[in-house]
Amino acid sequence: MSTFSLDPGPDQLAVRDWLHGFAADVMRPAAAEWDEREETPWPVIQEAAKIGVYSLDFYAQQYFDPSGVGIPIAMEELFWGDAGLGLAIVGTTLAAVAVLANGTDEQIGTWAPQMFGTPDDVKVAAFCSSEPDAGSDVSALRTRAVYDEAKDEWVLNGTKTWATNGGIAAVHVVVATVDPALGARGQASFVVPPGTPGLSQGQKFKKHGIRASHTAEVVLDGVRIPGSCLLGGKEKLDERLARAREGTKRSGGKNAAMATFEASRPAVGAQAIGIARAAYEVALDYARTRVQFGRPIIDNQGVAFQLADMKTRIDAARLLVWRASWMAANNQPFTSAEGSMSKLYAGETAKFVTAQAMQILGGNGFTREYPVERMHRDSAIYTIFEGTSEIQRLVIARAISGIPIR
Numbered sequence: 001m002s003t004f005s006l007d008p009g010p011d012q013l014a015v016r017d018w019l020h021g022f023a024a025d026v027m028r029p030a031a032a033e034w035d036e037r038e039e040t041p042w043p044v045i046q047e048a049a050k051i052g053v054y055s056l057d058f059y060a061q062q063y064f065d066p067s068g069v070g071i072p073i074a075m076e077e078l079f080w081g082d083a084g085l086g087l088a089i090v091g092t093t094l095a096a097v098a099v100l101a102n103g104t105d106e107q108i109g110t111w112a113p114q115m116f117g118t119p120d121d122v123k124v125a126a127f128c129s130s131e132p133d134a135g136s137d138v139s140a141l142r143t144r145a146v147y148d149e150a151k152d153e154w155v156l157n158g159t160k161t162w163a164t165n166g167g168i169a170a171v172h173v174v175v176a177t178v179d180p181a182l183g184a185r186g187q188a189s190f191v192v193p194p195g196t197p198g199l200s201q202g203q204k205f206k207k208h209g210i211r212a213s214h215t216a217e218v219v220l221d222g223v224r225i226p227g228s229c230l231l232g233g234k235e236k237l238d239e240r241l242a243r244a245r246e247g248t249k250r251s252g253g254k255n256a257a258m259a260t261f262e263a264s265r266p267a268v269g270a271q272a273i274g275i276a277r278a279a280y281e282v283a284l285d286y287a288r289t290r291v292q293f294g295r296p297i298i299d300n301q302g303v304a305f306q307l308a309d310m311k312t313r314i315d316a317a318r319l320l321v322w323r324a325s326w327m328a329a330n331n332q333p334f335t336s337a338e339g340s341m342s343k344l345y346a347g348e349t350a351k352f353v354t355a356q357a358m359q360i361l362g363g364n365g366f367t368r369e370y371p372v373e374r375m376h377r378d379s380a381i382y383t384i385f386e387g388t389s390e391i392q393r394l395v396i397a398r399a400i401s402g403i404p405i406r
């Protein structure tokens, strides 16, 4: 087990500095333009691929770093650069984590590289769990997966919504129900390979924030995929379903979508911290230089205390995220839902800090001349996706009480 340390060590610091350079030199100058265009920033993703920031190798290295802080450090720097571009660059990793969490070694080896493509032919991937009638309540998924034994194929039918990279992805990972009577325990994850007939993009959403990241519906109409595309394999699924039907405890409350979310929550918290830190830095700088009543506005306790609170919350959020990331990397059980705690606090912090930053910038904060307006819009998703703040509180409350609080 790696000792919990707040010193990332020379390797992680070098990665941090390298990513900071990319965030400052490539992402920041492009952020406002792609926010306005509301399109996938392929040139920025390609640039990231060229230097290895957008690559399976890079994420695998960070993911398997025993200190656990490789991924949070990377996420914080990229999202400090810009959240919309950041999500366009890292959106693929949610699908990659789904394959990593649920797939066999062979499946990981087959599909993970195809999700990223190559620097000359960049691809993205999508993770499709949410549906119009199943957002927070993942047990209510209606997308059906039916096994065609004669052909050893699975047939998927249903409509997914809110999928990051949905419809533009090479590889889609789809969570579907195999046995609706079992609720969340009757679900499984499937890979839909590139170019599979029957999968199409539905509506693309126009959003409040993270507008450079593509979010769309995905329609699955008689999508036929090989039996080998069931993540984890049929034998494991059959065993799991049999246990669930017997109602034994061993099948646990854990399901395919939840396995993905558990692994990714601290990383999402780190993204929120990146946005918060960026807004705080702009506000601190502004407060030092903006003069009213003959002195810099930071000379007023009212403003200085706001900045003190902002910085304190950012650092507290980072401590929670690093703890949860270290626990996950070292197989420590989240007995108090520490992963959810980190995402809850970091998401709420990003909203708080960006709102305060707007306030400190006064009228300028409300315009697109300054970046905090965009950061404030971007931060709002962090109390909604990957489990809303209310759902995180539910998960924490259940973990600490042992009571199935509703």
Ligand SMILES: Cc1cc2nc3c(=O)[nH]c(=O)nc-3n(C[C@H](O)[C@H](O)[C@H](O)COP(=O)(O)OP(=O)(O)OC[C@H]3O[C@@H](n4cnc5c(N)ncnc54)[C@H](O)[C@@H]3O)c2cc1C
Residues within 6 Å of the ligand: 094, 127, 128, 129, 130, 132, 134, 135, 136, 137, 161, 162, 163, 164, 165, 207, 210, 215, 381, 384, 385, 386, 387, 388, 389, 390, 391, 394, 406
């Ligand atoms: C930009 C964006 C990108 C996304 N990317 C993806 C993706 O890549 N893949 C994917 O599968 N999904 C994705 N999502 C979906 C996201 O995870 C869901 O929006 C989220 O889980 C909330 O679901 P919902 O929108 O249906 O809200 P609802 O579940 O309808 O919730 C509405 C409100 O009710 C509250 N609520 C619901 N149930 C309870 C309860 N039991 N107790 C207290 N409060 C409750 C919620 O907290 C919320 O405030 C994305 C969403 C967005 C907006």
